[in-house]
Amino acid sequence: MADPENTLKLETTKGDVVIEMRPDLAPNHVARIKELVREGFYDGVVFHRVIDGFMAQTGCPQGTGTGGSGKKLKAEFNAEPHVRGVVSMARAQNPDSGDSQFFICFDDATFLDRQYTAWGKVISGMDNVDKIKRGEPVRDPDKIVRATIAADA
Secondary structure (H helix, E strand, O other): OOOHHHEEEEEEEOOOEEEOOOOOOOHHHHHEEEEHHHHHOOOOOOEEEEOOOOOOEEEOOOOOOOOOOOOOEEEOOOOOOOOOOOEEEOOOOOOOEEEOOOOOOOHHHHHOOOOOOEEEEEEHHHHHHHHHOOOOOOOOEEEEEEEOOOOOO
């Protein structure tokens, strides 16, 4: 059983997605994600950029990919491979520009390895991730209805 303090549940419009967060890989990113979840930051946020065979991205309060929480994080690049189900931080060109946006890999994307901060992996509900509407931007996008940490349930 995954550690409830490091288990993130996303209730999405396509069904539940459970993510095992990995503070051993990216302690500062996991701590920040937990803060944001506990503040309700992700509730109602859409999957704004969803590329078939690549990834589903969320975490922008504007729903455009241009916004964040306002707190940039120093990169915590690690050796975790970007494979199906891995959850990693989105960022701009600057490696230390990750904020609140993250993505879930649909398929292997190992070309991202050691260039993006991987901080978790989907442990259940990947079939629901697969159902998320595609697009750049997505028309009538799916969203995170509610995000919670299992320990708080």
